[in-house]
Amino acid sequence: MRNIKLTIEYDGKRYLGWQRLGDSDNTIQGKIEGVLSQMTGETIEIIGSGRTDAGAHAKGQVANFKTMSPLDLAKMREFLNRYLPKDIVIKEVEEASERFHARYNGTGKQYSYYVWNHAVPSAFERNYSFHYPQKLDKEKMDEACRKLIGTHDFLGFSSLKKTKKSTVRIIKELSIEQTGSLLHFRFVGNGFLYNMVRIITGTIIEIGAGKLPLEVIDQVLETKIRQQAGETVPSHGLFLDEVYYRE
Amino acid sequence: MRNIKLTIEYDGKRYLGWQRLGDSDNTIQGKIEGVLSQMTGETIEIIGSGRTDAGAHAKGQVANFKTMSPLDLAKMREFLNRYLPKDIVIKEVEEASERFHARYNGTGKQYSYYVWNHAVPSAFERNYSFHYPQKLDKEKMDEACRKLIGTHDFLGFSSLKKTKKSTVRIIKELSIEQTGSLLHFRFVGNGFLYNMVRIITGTIIEIGAGKLPLEVIDQVLETKIRQQAGETVPSHGLFLDEVYYRE
Numbered sequence: 241m242r243n244i245k246l247t248i249e250y251d252g253k254r255y256l257g258w259q260r261l262g263d264s265d266n267t268i269q270g271k272i273e274g275v276l277s278q279m280t281g282e283t284i285e286i287i288g289s290g291r292t293d294a295g296a297h298a299k300g301q302v303a304n305f306k307t308m309s310p311l312d313l314a315k316m317r318e319f320l321n322r323y324l325p326k327d328i329v330i331k332e333v334e335e336a337s338e339r340f341h342a343r344y345n346g347t348g349k350q351y352s353y354y355v356w357n358h359a360v361p362s363a364f365e366r367n368y369s370f371h372y373p374q375k376l377d378k379e380k381m382d383e384a385c386r387k388l389i390g391t392h393d394f395l396g397f398s399s400l401k402k403t404k405k406s407t408v409r410i411i412k413e414l415s416i417e418q419t420g421s422l423l424h425f426r427f428v429g430n431g432f433l434y435n436m437v438r439i440i441t442g443t444i445i446e447i448g449a450g451k452l453p454l455e456v457i458d459q460v461l462e463t464k465i466r467q468q469a470g471e472t473v474p475s476h477g478l479f480l481d482e483v484y485y486r487e
Numbered sequence: 488m489r490n491i492k493l494t495i496e497y498d499g500k501r502y503l504g505w506q507r508l509g510d511s512d513n514t515i516q517g518k519i520e521g522v523l524s525q526m527t528g529e530t531i532e533i534i535g536s537g538r539t540d541a542g543a544h545a546k547g548q549v550a551n552f553k554t555m556s557p558l559d560l561a562k563m564r565e566f567l568n569r570y571l572p573k574d575i576v577i578k579e580v581e582e583a584s585e586r587f588h589a590r591y592n593g594t595g596k597q598y599s600y601y602v603w604n605h606a607v608p609s610a611f612e613r614n615y616s617f618h619y620p621q622k623l624d625k626e627k628m629d630e631a632c633r634k635l636i637g638t639h640d641f642l643g644f645s646s647l648k649k650t651k652k653s654t655v656r657i658i659k660e661l662s663i664e665q666t667g668s669l670l671h672f673r674f675v676g677n678g679f680l681y682n683m684v685r686i687i688t689g690t691i692i693e694i695g696a697g698k699l700p701l702e703v704i705d706q707v708l709e710t711k712i713r714q715q716a717g718e719t720v721p722s723h724g725l726f727l728d729e730v731y732y733r734e
């Protein structure tokens with residue numbers, strides 16, 4: 241049995257998110273499984289590194305699947321990109337070891353969130369960033385980032401109910417790069433809780449706008465109360481950039 | 488009578504181009520005139536700096552219109568951006584002198600053309616660049632650019648029939664900047680003939696791919712025969728960046 245690893249890019253605007261919900265539905269997983277099943281003549285199930293939200297994008301989602309198909313890798317990629325919708329692109333198709341598992345073997349991820357911070361919206365960024373017209377204090381937001389880096393219980397910055405599983409995660413990098421009116425929030429960590437990137441970004445923005453004090457970060461890390469953090473920013477500014485695996 | 492200058496950004500994908508073709512049709516001009524007429528209660532006609540093709544984009548199209556409306560400029564911009572479709576954005580609204588004419592007063596323009604030069608297409612660049620998978624020789628293309636800079640009769644690089652009007656234009660800058668797989672062709676000139684940017688780009692690409700010799704540039708400038716140049720690349724990679732006016 242071969243184990244094939246896919247690296248996938250998608251514009252999530254038209255989709256209900258990564259995870260298949262029913263048969264041949266409007267999800268990224270569903271679309272890819274449909275074409276793979278057609279290609280191999282088998283019923284293929286793919287394992288993604290994790291879900292992405294409805295409307296969110298990916299530049300480097302990773303998935304794997306098992307198959308008996310003898311097709312070579314270049315042919316697979318060609319077939320997939322020919323029959324998938326144009327907003328889902330298979331960037332790489334690789335042979336993986338039998339034990340490779342796209343979810344369990346992941347050691348971390350990079351996400352980006354984009355904010356268009358200008359009084360006037362952008363015709364081009366509108367589907368790929370959150371439009372926030374008010375002035376933001378970049379230095380205060382940078383301070384907020386620094387407070388979040390490290391090992392913390394991020395339960396208060398997630399949409400999870402209290403859970404028995406650990407909600408401790410490590411944020412290794414968190415920075416904001418400004419290019420003109422576009423703010424690029426970059427998150428690197430060993431794992432992210434449900435809605436964690438979107439709630440942290442929303443909280444940092446409200447700190448930058450002066451609607452929340454800087455101390456709210458320490459407070460939410462301490463109390464773990466979701467309601468004290470900022471709003472969840474919309475999914476269309478969110479990108480899964482890369483999934484990390486041990487060599 | 489006030490004379491108002493607009494600076495306009497649009498994602499041209501859904502539109503039949505700039506120029507109004509009939510009443511309230513699917514053109515950029517038609518959409519903007521519709522909202523302006525609604526805003527002022529007058530029948531507004533706008534004068535654009537020039538047409539853009541169906542599917543082509545703009546980051547800095549300029550237009551002007553005359554009105555008796557006393558509305559202040561910020562309110563106008565707000566009204567326009569509220570009622571226009573989200574893929575047309577009014578970036579600036581300014582008071583212009585009575586004699587300002589967006590077409591006749593233009594002294595030059597900058598256009599960009601984007602090429603996605605990678606074996607695999609891009610889910611994000613697909614609507615904003617031309618996908619050209621074959622390898623391109625950047626140095627040869629740079630040489631082709633240098634040959635085109637200057638004052639030339641560009642008739643052979645246009646879709647015009649022979650005309651009595653001058654087809655001599657000045658290309659002041661023509662360069663290709665590469666960022667990863669994205670090639671950015673940048674054109675600055677005193678004016679551009681119909682399809683000139685798209686035909687020049689198509690010719691340079693065919694030179695880069697080794698399908699046409701470098702000498703074809705001199706030949707087409709000399710013979711002015713359109714058929715000797717390269718193909719017209721598609722409109723969805725084309726952006727009108729800026730229109731220049733004397734101070």
